[in-house]
Amino acid sequence: xxxxxxxxxxxxxxxxxxxxxxxxxxxxxxxxxxxxxxxxxxxxxxxxxxxxxxxxxxxxxxxxxxxxxxxxxxxxxxxxxxxxxxxxxxxxxxxxxxxxxxxxxxxxxxxxxxxxxxxxxxxxxxxxxxxxxxxxxxxxxxxxxxxxxxxxxxxxxxxxxxxxxxxxxxxxxxxxxxxxxxxxxxxxxxxxxxxxxxxxxxxxxxxxxxxxxxxxxxxxxxxxxxxxxxxxxxxxxxxxxxxxxxxxxxxxxxxxxxxxxxxxxxxxxxxxxxxxxxxxxxxxxxxxxxxxxxxxxxxxxxxxxxxxxxxxxxxxxxxxxxxxxxxxxxxxxxxxxxxxxxxxxxxxxxxxxxxxxxxxxxxxxxxxxxxxxxxxxxxxxxxxxxxxxxxxxxxxxxxxxxxxxxxxxxxxxxxxxxxxxxxxxxxxxxxxxxxxxxxxxxxxxxxxxxxxxxxxxxxxxxxxxxxxxxxxxxxxxxxxxxxxxxxxxxxx
Numbered sequence: 001x002x003x004x005x006x007x008x009x010x011x012x013x014x015x016x017x018x019x020x021x022x023x024x025x026x027x028x029x030x031x032x033x034x035x036x037x038x039x040x041x042x043x044x045x046x047x048x049x050x051x052x053x054x055x056x057x058x059x060x061x062x063x064x065x066x067x068x069x070x071x072x073x074x075x076x077x078x079x080x081x082x083x084x085x086x087x088x089x090x091x092x093x094x095x096x097x098x099x100x101x102x103x104x105x106x107x108x109x110x111x112x113x114x115x116x117x118x119x120x121x122x123x124x125x126x127x128x129x130x131x132x133x134x135x136x137x138x139x140x141x142x143x144x145x146x147x148x149x150x151x152x153x154x155x156x157x158x159x160x161x162x163x164x165x166x167x168x169x170x171x172x173x174x175x176x177x178x179x180x181x182x183x184x185x186x187x188x189x190x191x192x193x194x195x196x197x198x199x200x201x202x203x204x205x206x207x208x209x210x211x212x213x214x215x216x217x218x219x220x221x222x223x224x225x226x227x228x229x230x231x232x233x234x235x236x237x238x239x240x241x242x243x244x245x246x247x248x249x250x251x252x253x254x255x256x257x258x259x260x261x262x263x264x265x266x267x268x269x270x271x272x273x274x275x276x277x278x279x280x281x282x283x284x285x286x287x288x289x290x291x292x293x294x295x296x297x298x299x300x301x302x303x304x305x306x307x308x309x310x311x312x313x314x315x316x317x318x319x320x321x322x323x324x325x326x327x328x329x330x331x332x333x334x335x336x337x338x339x340x341x342x343x344x345x346x347x348x349x350x351x352x353x354x355x356x357x358x359x360x361x362x363x364x365x366x367x368x369x370x371x372x373x374x375x376x377x378x379x380x381x382x383x384x385x386x387x388x389x390x391x392x393x394x395x396x397x398x399x400x401x402x403x404x405x406x407x408x409x410x411x412x413x414x415x416x417x418x419x420x421x422x423x424x425x426x427x428x429x430x431x432x433x434x435x436x437x438x439x440x441x442x443x444x445x446x447x448x449x450x451x452x453x454x455x456x457x458x459x460x461x462x463x464x465x466x467x468x469x470x471x472x473x474x475x476x477x478x479x480x481x482x483x484x485x486x487x488x489x490x491x492x
Contacts, residue, residue: 003458006465009323010036014113014153018094018144019121020044021061023278024160024265027315028118029062029087030272034071035464037082043110045090045099045121054091066489070272094121094140099147114151116322119144119159126235129217130224131199133240138192141244148255155326156256157248158318163261163307163337163443165242167233170440172342175335175447177259178242180250184232192243195227234435249333256328258321262314263339263443267485269310269472275485276311283308283351284486290355291364291491293372298379299386299430300437302349307341307443310477313467314338317448320455320465336451337443340469348437352377354478362484364491386430390423 010032019025025044032039044062048054062068063083072079090110093100101107121144123136141159148157166173167184181190202223206216224236233239248257266284267277280288283306289295317338325334340346356376363371380386430437448467455462 003320003324003454006319006323006461007036009326010319011038012040013115014041014043014110015039015116015118016043016045016090016110016114016147016151017118017120018045018099019119020046020089021057022120022122023281024262024311024315024318025118025120026062026065026067026278027268027276027311028120028318030067030071031312031315031319033082033086034074034272037075037086039086041113042087043090043114044087045092045094045101047093047100048091051089051091051103054089058087058089065278067272067276067278094119094143095135097143097146099143111150112152115153115155116326117144117148117151117154117157118318118322119157122160122241124237126237127221127225128236129220130227130236130240131203131220133224133236134192134195134199134243137237137240138243138247139196142247142251145248145251145255149253154255156258156322156328157252158258158260158322159245159248160260160262160318161241161245162238163263163339164238164436165233165245165261166441166443167238167242168435168439168441171442172444173337173441174444175261175337177249177333177335178246180246182246187231190231190243192247195243198227199223252331252333254329254331256325256331257333258325259333259335260314260318260321261335261337261339261443263307263309263337263341265311265314266308267310267482267489268312269477269481270466271312274481275488277482277486277489280490284490286351287355287483287486288491290374290377291359291372291487292366293364293374295377296375297386297389298377299381299383300348300379301381302347302352302379304348304437304439305341305345305442306348306351307339308346309339309469310472310482313469316465316467317451320451320467324451324454334447336448337445338448338467339443339445340472341442342445343449344469344472344474345442346474349379350474351478352379354475354483358479358483362487364487 015032017025017028020029029042029044032042044058046054046057048057075082090101090106098107119141121136121140123133145157148154165178169184183190202219203216206219228234228236228239231239233242245259248259264282266281267275277284286295286298317336321334321336325332356374359374363373366372378389380389452468455465
């Protein structure tokens with residue numbers, strides 16, 4: 001595998017990026033503009049009804065973010081002209097054919113000029129409505145593929161999935177594709193057309209019964225979890241992403257396809273500056289809950305390996321893989337796990353220790369201006385011990401408080417509601433993340449390791465496009481980069 005110059009490849013290229021307001025997409029856009037301003041065009045597609053609202057979303061949700069600070073400092077007053085020359089904001093929606101692009105002139109321009117398609121559009125909610133998840137994560141992937149087939153100059157399609165399409169598998173999880181209809185528990189009958197029909201029929205029935213929108217929403221969420229678990233996946237998100245991969249593999253024909261499967265994506269390691277993050281992302285839920293004093297117990301095996309990877313490393317891996325496979329012919333499919341469980345494992349107990357040390361030294365200041373004092377979190381290593389602890393420590397006292405509150409004319413209402421919120425918060429975290437709290441899988445990264453080696457051997461730019469996770473010192477990263485970053489950018 002020979003790469004050549006990555007910067008030379010990017011020069012004068014036209015790249016379509018879907019899901020442009022997403023976390024990784026923003027980092028990708030910033031990286032390309034910063035390291036290769038001679039890119040021909042970035043077509044950034046985001047969900048909007050027309051070009052005016054698309055541009056408004058791009059300006060407020062992308063380019064104004066602190067992430068672009070370094071790029072703005074580099075170009076000074078010329079940043080506006082750089083954006084207007086190199087970025088074309090596209091109103092669209094990947095749940096429709098031709099990605100929902102209504103401007104026919106623009107559509108033909110893209111078909112004629114796009115060299116690379118990067119699909120970053122996704123709905124990442126674990127318990128999203130099934131109709132929404134399937135439309136974006138499964139059928140949306142097919143629409144991106146169909147669009148790519150119409151691009152005359154296409155060199156490669158890069159689809160960003162997730163390592164957790166593997167569900168709750170144990171042992172070494174290989175970088176292999178999913179075949180259409182393949183399930184994690186061996187249950188037969190999985191078919192994307194049948195799933196779409198099931199959704200349509202269910203919605204038709206619910207509407208015919210005059211069900212409320214809230215009931216329909218709840219029913220669609222329940223249906224997603226039911227279907228996922230029927231075939232062996234823990235939640236709707238990873239199930240719909242797995243089916244998206246199946247469709248791409250089945251229908252790709254002669255399109256060179258790269259599937260990137262990141263693990264838990266965390267704040268930037270180094271560029272454009274350390275610690276940039278956005279939104280509460282997976283393990284950050286624990287940090288936010290603990291730092292704000294909501295989390296006094298949690299469930300998980302201290303020895304469980306948490307597979308995390310900084311966002312800028314994921315983006316660099318995407319770029320290097322894109323270049324590496326741009327010469328492929330004949331519909332080759334390449335899969336990369338971008339993670340650390342094999343090359344640089346992180347134990348759950350270490351994460352707990354880092355969080356405790358950081359927030360004890362740097363307590364969160366609450367809305368009343370007082371520091372939130374945190375203690376050691378009691379970690380329970382089984383569901384039985386978790387339920388016992390919750391009952392004795394919270395549910396019984398809460399019941400007593402409820403009775404006392406009623407007897408005292410709601411005098412303890414504030415305390416009662418606060419305890420209810422804390423319990424509800426912990427229960428939601430456990431429900432969503434319990435499949436991963438005792439996870440016994442390790443993500444094989446041999447393909448990624450070969451890509452790292454190829455980048456170092458055949459490109460002088462491996463320092464620019466770094467993604468070797470072995471260089472991460474987890475203690476230093478969490479205490480001095482990630483936790484300060486999420487406090488600055490995520491805590492509200």
